[in-house]
Structures are given as structure tokens and as C-alpha cells.
Amino acid sequence: MLAQRGPSLSLRHLLVLLTATGLLPLAALGAWSVHLAAEYHQSEQERALLDLARALSSAVDAELDGTVATLASMARTPALEAGDLAAFYPIARDQARAQAEWLGVTLAGSDGRMLFRTTAPYGAAPQPIADPSSLRLALVLRRPVIGHVARGQGGRAAVPVRYPVTDVHGRPYVLTAIVQPDRIMRVVTRQQVPPGSVITVLDGDGAIVARSKGGLELIGTVPSPSLARLIRLNGPEGTGQTQSIEGASLASAYTRLSRYGWTVAVGAPPVGWAGGPTEGFKWYGAGIVLSLALSIGLASLLARRIVRRIAAVEAGAAALGAGTELALPHSRIREIDAMGTALAAAGARRAAHEQERGRLLDSLADALARREDALEQARQAGRAKDEFLAVLGHELRNPLAPIAGALDLMDLRGDTASLRERGIMRRQVEHLKHLVDDLLDVSRIASGKLRLDVCPVDLAAVVRHAVAALPGQPIRVQAPDALWVDGDEHRLVQVLGNLLSNAARFGSTDTHVALDRGHDAALLVVADNGIGMEAGLAARVFEPFYQAPQPLVRHAGLGLGLAIVHRIVELHGGRVRAHSDGPGLGSRFEILLPLGAPACAAPPAAVHAAAPALRVLVVDDNEDAAALTAAVLRELGHDVRTAHTAAAGLDVQAAWPPDAAILDIGLPDMDGYALAAAMRRAAAGPLRLAALTGYGRQAGVAAHAQGDIAVFDLHLTKPASVNDLRRALGAADT
Structure with a gap:
């Protein structure tokens, strides 16, 4: 007989231990699933916060750009250019009074001494310059500089916006606008953020300019130590956990990519593990504890029943062997490894495993449900981003429309005195319009909404036209007479235009465009002698918003042009790659596109007589845009009237029936489609209608119809050129 080794255990203790061991893998898997879900939520929150910080940084830059543009306009005043400060003083004073957020305007000389301030009479004793470091920086760099926020003697917070000026005698000045941070505060308070979130805007010295909590009292103070440490220890952008001034724990993201x-x-309040145990985590822990308690109770009950059976079997066997009556003892016994006990234990384990598998499937179903919720939140965030970019494009195009209209009006009037300034302004307007189009194109690419209108295209003609549209750039062209591909001509022009703009922006003085026919593809090469690229940069230049590290004199752009080039070429079934031999050795971009069949010859276009003078109604809630559009149309020989609401437009139509109307889509009392339908119903004769919108062509090109009649004959995007306005009225008499 073998001797027993080690302590013996009761069957109940063995079953309890077995149940706890069976629950352990489930608990570990569930905890790992919850951990992964928490980390995913946390990373998604950090990404969303960083995207919001970038968007807000762009919005803040736009507000500062508006003030810099106003100072630039003042700097071109003839009195200041001639150095006549006494004559320039009332102009600066009137401009300061016209700006609601401006406290005043000052002018300082090259020695840093204040020459005058609009808050005091001309010739008054100068006062010390506030924030002299930014003044010196503007004099040294000769570019706009935003100073540090500070509070004046009256307790009002303000930021100096400095603009360097040089008169005709070569004397340098610094024109400064003392601006209250109210507009920045409005940008911050407009944001739709989760409850408990905090948005903070800091100047270059790290002082608070605007904050969504705390009101005006915190302007000029420093942020919380944890936020300051996060910004100090990381790069231009970063995320991390901080504590607000009020003492709340926050998941934070920041960006320092502002031009100023x-x-x-x-x-925002953190999610996942960083935010502490949520209600779902608590229920999961309670479920594990309850399952363990229930399993232990069931194991104890089952053990007692098995023990009674074993005792009965043993007593029966003893009674049968002894030939005596069966008796059931009431004392505790130690179990042996008998077949009956093994079968009963196997059945108990099998039942316990089935229960655990059911709980595991329920846990996996819950994890999948949470994953679907997270995906839906990501989709909602994507839709919110698209809506934000659409509104951003609309809000940027609205002020561009009157600026472009004013330039067109001056061109039509033949004003030669400001020809150079108009050229500068037109280039900047086109540049800003290009940036807005790039933003919207990147949004369409990311959401898969970018579509091509494919037809046979002569790529050689596209190259020649794109180069001819840039007469001011040194470009050499080598192309055959014709080379046909299947593609979208507008998008191919956009590809070549982005590459040529990229070459000019990065210092090229000799750009070479070469087009050649390969075995089964067209090879388009754009080479320049600009600043070139590092060895590892060529693989990243096609990433959206990516820009190489740049010196203090920053090259203009958002880092979107090459990303758009890459996606458009891919949609055409082609490939694009970038190459550079190193910094200062220029860059080379190669595009391969599949060859296509030539297009059939189109019949010659019919020649139309010049359009007669028309009665034109312009409806736009932007009074400046409406006035300048009307002025351009009058210069073209038309009789024009304006209205700023849909109701006013209908009243003008009733009293003065127009031949054509140009309608804004976003009117305050009725949208442009409803107004167009109402005007068509009220029209007694032919009426040509053109839509003019700041949302871009993707927002309004769908055909809206009232019955069987199309609402609009043409859709235009702000800012509309003179040729666009001619097209809008070209068929009004047919």
C-alpha cells in the first residue's frame, strides 16, 4: 500500500479552486479587452483635441492676419509714404476709431521713440513704448510682429500688432495697432466642445490671450504649471495629461505652429483609464465578483451532494459485503480518487465551463458593441470636420468676394495709378483662394468624395496652357505637339499648377517642364533649381499638412498641394514620385499617366453677338460684396439694383422686373434656392438666374428644380471674376 504524500483536501475545496481557476482566463481576457478599449478611446480623444487645436490655431492666425492687413493698408497711405506724419495722424486716428477692438494706433521711429499716438493730440509728449522687444524685432526683421499681451493703465488687456514701414526717403517706422483680444475670445467661445473642456490661447511669451473659462480676469496671466511644462518639454505639437487652473484633470493637446x-x-475631461473607472468598468468588476461568488456557492452545494453519494456507496458496499443493513454515517470523511467521484467532478467541470463560455461570448459581444460605438463617434467626428471646412471655406470666400470685385472694378475703369498695388493684391487673393480650395480638396480626398470627369485630354496642351498662365515665372517647356491621356482636364491643370507653384515658392529661378511618351504611359517631369530636400524628405512630401523644417522666413502654404497632386494622380491610375540630390540642388517630380485615345474633333463654336445692356438684380446679405458686384456690372454697361434680403429682392422684382438676377445662397430670411423658385414663379418673361455662393462648387452644383424648371441656370463660386459675371448674364436674352 502506497503511503499518502502531502496534505489531503476535501472535495469542496478542490471544486472551489477549480471554479476560481476557470474564471481566471475570462477575467484576464475581459480586463485586457477593457484595457484596449480604454486606450483606444484615450488615443482618439488626443487626436481629436490636436485636430481642434490646429483648426483653432488657423482661425487665430486668420484673425491676426486681418489686423495685419488693415495696418498694411494704412502703411500705403500717401501721407505716410511721403513722411508727412502730421497729415497721416488724422488718418490713423480715424482708422483706430473705425475698428471696434482697437484701443489706438501708435507710430514709432527707428530709434524706438514714439512719434505719436491716436489717444492723444498730435505733438503730445511721447510715452514709453509698451513691449519694446517686439518693436525692436519688427525693426530688425522688417515684417509684421505680434507683441505680448499686457494690461494698460486703465486695466484693459491689449496686444500690440506691429507693422514695419519705410517712407520714400528710406526712413523706417513701426506702425502699431493696440488691439483688445475680444475677437480671439469670440473665436474661442464659438467652439462646440464637451462640457468641462478648456480652450486657451497663449502669446509668444506664454501669457494667456484668451481662455474659454475664467473670463477677462485671466488675460495676461500664465497658464497652469502642468500645461506650461507640457508645452516646454515637447515639440511644436503634443498631447498629455494636465491640470487646469481650476484644479480639474484634463487630457490636453496643443500646437505652436502659428505663424506669429x-x-x-x-x-477636455479624460476618457478611458486616464479618466478613472467609468460606469461600464464598475459593472464589469461587479459581474466578475458576483460570478465568482455564485460559482463558489454552486461548488459547495455540489460537493455536499457528491460526498453524500460517496458515503452512501461506501456504506452500501460495506453493508453488502458484511451482509448487514445499509447505514449512512453522518460524520465527515476524506474522499478517495474513485470512479464515481471522477465522473461527478467531470460533469461539474463540464457545466462550469459551459457557463464560463456563455459569459465569455457575452463579454465579446459587449466589446464589439463598444467598438461599433467608437467607430460611429469617429464617423461623426469626420462629418463635423467636413462641415467645419465647408463653413471655413464659405467664411473665407465671403470677404474675398468684395476684394476681388474692387480689383476688377479698378481694372475696368483703367486706373493706372495703383496698377502695381492691384497686382500684389490680386496675387494674394488668388493665393488665399488657392489655400481654401486646397483645404476643401483635402477634405474631399479624405472622405472619398473627390470625383473625376474623365474624357480624352491633350496633356501637351494642358502643359502649354498651365505654363502660359504663369508669365512671371522662369519656365522652360519641352513637349510634343500632342499627347493624349484619359483624365479630368481641370484636375490635371491643378496638378501641374501645384507643382509649378511649389517650385516658385521654394526659390526656383529655372524650372524645366518636360513631357514625353513612354512605352505605354505619358511621362511628365517638373524639375527646378530651388532649395531642394533632405534625403529622407522625398518619401514624406506627399503627406497632408507635412512641411519640412523651415527658417524664420517661412515659405507660404499649408502643406496640401503635393498631397492633392498625389491623390489626383492615383485617381487617374498613375504614379508620382519626388527626388532631390540634396539641399540647394533643386527637386524633381515625375508623373506617369496611362496613354489614351485622341478626342474626336469638336465643331467650331458659334459666334454670338455682344450681349445688350440688361436690367440686373443682385441679392447678397454682404453689403460690400453686393455693392462691388453691382459696380462691376454697371461698368459692363448694365442697369443694376441691389437687395440684401430675399424679401427685399422680391419687392425689387415686383416694382422693377429684371432680365437677370445673381443670388447669394445663404440669405438671412430665405435660402437662395427658395428665392430663385419664387422669382421664377413671379417672372412675367424670360429670367436668367445665377447662384453665387461661398461654399464652393461641391455645395451647390446639384440641380435643384421646381416642377420641370431648373432653379438656377449657372452656379458661381465666390469670388467671381469679370468673366464669371459675363457668363452669368450671357444667355439672359435667349
Whole structure:
């Protein structure tokens, strides 16, 4: 007989231990699933906060750009250019009074001494310059500089916006606008953020310019130590956990990519493990504890029943062997490894495993449901981003429309005195319009909404036209007479235009465009002698918003042009790659596109007589845009009237029936489609209608119809050129 080794255990203790061991893998798997879900939520929150910080940084830069543009306009005043400060003083004073957020305007000389301030009479004793470091920086760099926020003697917070000026005698000045941070505060308070979130805008010195909590009292103070440490220890952008001034724990993201050195930080209550145990985590833990308790209770009950059976079997066997009556003892016994006990234990384990598998499937179903919720939140965030970019494009195009209209009006009037200034302004307007189009194109690419209108295209003609549209750039062209591909001509022009703009922006003085026919593809090469690229940069230049590290004199752009080039070429079934031999050795971009069949010859276009003078109604709630559009149309020989609401437009139509109307889509009392339908119903004769919108061509090109009649004959995107306006009225008499 073998001797027993080690302590013996009761069957109940063995079953309890077995149940706990069976629950352990489930608990570990469930905890790992919850951990992964928490980390995913946390990373998604950090990404969303960083995207919001970038968008807010762009919005803040746009507000500062508006003030810099106003100062630039003042700097071109003839009195200041001639150095006549006494004559320039009332102009500066009137401009300061016209700007609601401006406290005043000052002018300082090259020695840093204040020459005058609009808050005091001309010739008054000068006062010390506030924030002299930014003044010196503007004099040295000769570019606009945003100073540090500070509070004046009256307790009002303000930021100096400095613009360097040089008169005709070569004397340098610094024109400064003392601006209250109210507009920045409005940008911050407009944001739709989760409850408990905090948005903070810091100047270049790290002082608070605007904050969504705390009101005006915190302007000029420093942020919380944890946020300051996060910004100090990381690069231009970063995320991390911080504590707000009020003492709340926040998940924060910041960006310092502002052109003016400002920082935008966004904080929100953390999710996942960083936010502490949520209600779902608590229920999961309670379920594990309850399952373990239930399993232990069932194991104890089952053990007692098995023990009674074993005792009965043993007593029966003893009674049968002894030939005596069966008796059931009531004392505790130690179990042996008998077949009956093994079968009963196997059945108990099998039942316990089935229960555990059911709980595991329920846990996996819950995890899948949480994953679907997270995906839906990501889709909603994507839709919110698209809506934001659409509104951003609309809001940027609205002020561009009157500026472009004013330039067209001056061109039509033949004003030669400001020809150079108009050329500068037109280039900047086109540049800003290009940036807006790039933003919207990137949004369409990311959402898969970018579509091509494919037809046979002569790529050689596209190259020649794109180069001819840039007469001011040194470009050499080598192309055959014709080379046909299947593609979207507008998008191919956009590809070549982005590459040529990229070459000019990065210092090329000799750009070479070469087009050649390969075995089964067209090879388009754009080579320049600009600043070139590092060895590892060529693989990243096609990423959206990516830009190489740049010196203080920053090259203009958002880092979107090459990303758009890459996606458009891919949609054409082609390939694009970038190459550079190193910094200062220029760059080379190669595009391969599949060859296509030539297009059939189109019949010659019919020649139309010049359009007669028309009665034109312009309806736009932007009074400046409406006035300038009307002025351009009058210069073209038309009789024009304006209205700023849909109701006013209908009243003008009733009293003065027009031949044509140009309608804004976003009117305050009725949208442009409803107004167009109402005007068509009220029209007694032929009426040509053109839509003019700031949302871009993707927002309004769908055909809206009232019955069987199309609402609009043409859709235009702000800012509309003179040729666009001619097209809008070209068929009004047919």
C-alpha cells in the first residue's frame, strides 16, 4: 500500500479552486479587452483635441492676419509714404476709431521713440513704448510682429500688432495697432466642445490671450504649471495629461505652429483609464465578483451532494459485503480518487465551463458593441470636420468676394495709378483662394468624395496652357505637339499648377517642364533649381499638412498641394514620385499617366453677338460684396439694383422686373434656392438666374428644380471674376 504524500483536501475545496481557476482566463481576457478599449478611446480623444487645436490655431492666425492687413493698408497711405506724419495722424486716428477692438494706433521711429499716438493730440509728449522687444524685432526683421499681451493703465488687456514701414526717403517706422483680444475670445467661445473642456490661447511669451473659462480676469496671466511644462518639454505639437487652473484633470493637446508664434491648447475631461473607472468598468468588476461568488456557492452545494453519494456507496458496499443493513454515517470523511467521484467532478467541470463560455461570448459581444460605438463617434467626428471646412471655406470666400470685385472694378475703369498695388493684391487673393480650395480638396480626398470627369485630354496642351498662365515665372517647356491621356482636364491643370507653384515658392529661378511618351504611359517631369530636400524628405512630401523644417522666413502654404497632386494622380491610375540630390540642388517630380485615345474633333463654336445692356438684380446679405458686384456690372454697361434680403429682392422684382438676377445662397430670411423658385414663379418673361455662393462648387452644383424648371441656370463660386459675371448674364436674352 502506497503511503499518502502531502496534505489531503476535501472535495469542496478542490471544486472551489477549480471554479476560481476557470474564471481566471475570462477575467484576464475581459480586463485586457477593457484595457484596449480604454486606450483606444484615450488615443482618439488626443487626436481629436490636436485636430481642434490646429483648426483653432488657423482661425487665430486668420484673425491676426486681418489686423495685419488693415495696418498694411494704412502703411500705403500717401501721407505716410511721403513722411508727412502730421497729415497721416488724422488718418490713423480715424482708422483706430473705425475698428471696434482697437484701443489706438501708435507710430514709432527707428530709434524706438514714439512719434505719436491716436489717444492723444498730435505733438503730445511721447510715452514709453509698451513691449519694446517686439518693436525692436519688427525693426530688425522688417515684417509684421505680434507683441505680448499686457494690461494698460486703465486695466484693459491689449496686444500690440506691429507693422514695419519705410517712407520714400528710406526712413523706417513701426506702425502699431493696440488691439483688445475680444475677437480671439469670440473665436474661442464659438467652439462646440464637451462640457468641462478648456480652450486657451497663449502669446509668444506664454501669457494667456484668451481662455474659454475664467473670463477677462485671466488675460495676461500664465497658464497652469502642468500645461506650461507640457508645452516646454515637447515639440511644436503634443498631447498629455494636465491640470487646469481650476484644479480639474484634463487630457490636453496643443500646437505652436502659428505663424506669429502663438500657442493654442485644448483640454477636455479624460476618457478611458486616464479618466478613472467609468460606469461600464464598475459593472464589469461587479459581474466578475458576483460570478465568482455564485460559482463558489454552486461548488459547495455540489460537493455536499457528491460526498453524500460517496458515503452512501461506501456504506452500501460495506453493508453488502458484511451482509448487514445499509447505514449512512453522518460524520465527515476524506474522499478517495474513485470512479464515481471522477465522473461527478467531470460533469461539474463540464457545466462550469459551459457557463464560463456563455459569459465569455457575452463579454465579446459587449466589446464589439463598444467598438461599433467608437467607430460611429469617429464617423461623426469626420462629418463635423467636413462641415467645419465647408463653413471655413464659405467664411473665407465671403470677404474675398468684395476684394476681388474692387480689383476688377479698378481694372475696368483703367486706373493706372495703383496698377502695381492691384497686382500684389490680386496675387494674394488668388493665393488665399488657392489655400481654401486646397483645404476643401483635402477634405474631399479624405472622405472619398473627390470625383473625376474623365474624357480624352491633350496633356501637351494642358502643359502649354498651365505654363502660359504663369508669365512671371522662369519656365522652360519641352513637349510634343500632342499627347493624349484619359483624365479630368481641370484636375490635371491643378496638378501641374501645384507643382509649378511649389517650385516658385521654394526659390526656383529655372524650372524645366518636360513631357514625353513612354512605352505605354505619358511621362511628365517638373524639375527646378530651388532649395531642394533632405534625403529622407522625398518619401514624406506627399503627406497632408507635412512641411519640412523651415527658417524664420517661412515659405507660404499649408502643406496640401503635393498631397492633392498625389491623390489626383492615383485617381487617374498613375504614379508620382519626388527626388532631390540634396539641399540647394533643386527637386524633381515625375508623373506617369496611362496613354489614351485622341478626342474626336469638336465643331467650331458659334459666334454670338455682344450681349445688350440688361436690367440686373443682385441679392447678397454682404453689403460690400453686393455693392462691388453691382459696380462691376454697371461698368459692363448694365442697369443694376441691389437687395440684401430675399424679401427685399422680391419687392425689387415686383416694382422693377429684371432680365437677370445673381443670388447669394445663404440669405438671412430665405435660402437662395427658395428665392430663385419664387422669382421664377413671379417672372412675367424670360429670367436668367445665377447662384453665387461661398461654399464652393461641391455645395451647390446639384440641380435643384421646381416642377420641370431648373432653379438656377449657372452656379458661381465666390469670388467671381469679370468673366464669371459675363457668363452669368450671357444667355439672359435667349
